[in-house]
Amino acid sequence: MGIRTFSDIIGPVFLALVLTIAVSPLRRLLVRRGVRTWLAALIALVTVNVFLLGMAAAVAYSVAKLATLLPTYQDKFAELVDDARGWLADHGVGEQQLQAALEKLDLGKFFDLLQSLLSGLVGTLSDLSFVVIVLFFMALDATQFPDRLREAGRDRPDIINALSGFARGTTRYLIVCTVFGFVVAAIDVGVLYLLDIPLPWLWGLLAFITNYIPNVGFFIGVVPPALLGLLDQGVATMLWVIAAYCVINFIIQSIIQPKVVGDAVGLSTTLSFLSLIVWAWILGPVGAVLAIPASLLVKSVLIDADPSTRWLGGLISGGQLPEPAEDTDPAETSADLPPVEDSGERVG
Incomplete structure (x- = not known):
């Protein structure tokens, strides 16, 4: 419930995190090939932004073309409704039932849905600007983050x-x-x-x-x-x-x-x-x-x-688990394990 309350912030931030993870193999590959760390991070950032903004532009252009195409089918839609009315009437559906059903079939509602889709697209584009900004800062942090993970792993290896x-x-x-x-x-x-x-x-x-x-x-x-x-x-x-x-x-x-x-x-x-x-x-x-x-x-x-x-x-898990060993005594298996040394430290 708390995450849902702040979903307008958490959603774009998590999207930026996932995109940063998605291009991290490219950044690591460039570093292994001898590219400077800051340049590799910049290339990865440009790549993910080009993909993200390209997808948004393609969707915006396509939806705009769809908005100009749908009104040309108004007459065809009315013809299909009349054909459906005649077919249902021939099969014993009453006029009142037909009228109640056909009132719900209005191509104008599709236009309203398209308008809301365009409005949502504008909102998505505004979110994209926030995502791009967060991506920039995450790209800067990503250059030093592996070293920080290794340092933290000394104290909390499981996490x-x-x-x-x-x-x-x-x-x-x-x-x-x-x-x-x-x-x-x-x-x-x-x-x-x-x-x-x-x-x-x-x-x-x-x-x-x-x-x-x-x-x-x-x-x-x-x-x-x-x-x-x-x-x-x-x-x-x-x-x-x-x-x-x-x-x-x-x-x-x-x-x-x-x-x-x-x-x-x-x-x-x-x-x-x-x-x-x-x-x-x-x-x-x-x-x-x-x-x-x-x-x-x-x-x-x-x-x-x-x-x-x-x-x-x-x-x-969705994968296959390893097959258990046949005729294995749990006591024998535990006896084969190396002893665990007590360091005197307890973790809550």
Whole structure:
């Protein structure tokens, strides 16, 4: 509840943290190649900002084009409503029921939804300016942060190891989602071109973005192109779009990707879905995109950092646990372990 109260601040800051972690392998690679530390941090910062601002610009341009396209389908929408009215009347649906149902079908409501989407985009752009500023300061701190982690690890090795695991898991998750997102988006764009659906690149971009939303990203990505296919060419095209998305997106995003994500980050499919529900409620739309990294952070702090609760990791893991040794006596196993020296220090 406390995080939700300050979600307008915590959400962008956590997004900046995840993006900083995402480009940290690039910074480390440049340093190993002999690039100065400050220059490597600057290159990583420019890279992530170009990606972030490029995505925002592409979404803004695509949504603006969609806003000019939708009004041209007003007559087609009215024709579809009349056809639906006639079909329902032929199947015994009363006039009053028809009127009550059709009052809810108004293309103007889609325009209102689009207007709210544009307003939300403006708010997102203002948040992006805050994210860019936070990214700048995090990039400065990132140059010295590994040394600080090593220093802190001398006193609190469990916590530092857990936080390092969070960074590794987040990096793996982002790599997996990005690779699958590019594959799905490229195939979707090709299919939409074949079906002659307007604005195929917009729907490919939407498929790429929603790929970071666990489990339900597929449903968010299929509705707009299917609706546009219905308005542009009819029911058959809408069904082809849905069928193509089910074959491509559902198999990859709902079957293959969750298994790979679970193996990569150590979260089960059920926990990944529940993470989406919880973090979307706490942080809003950005929480849906950052659900897995946020759950990884909570897991690292509450489970991985404490030896007494680390056993819970096996219960929520999405990967395969190692096979237990056959015919092993626990007493013999414990006897083979080296003795633990008592340092005289107790940790609360």
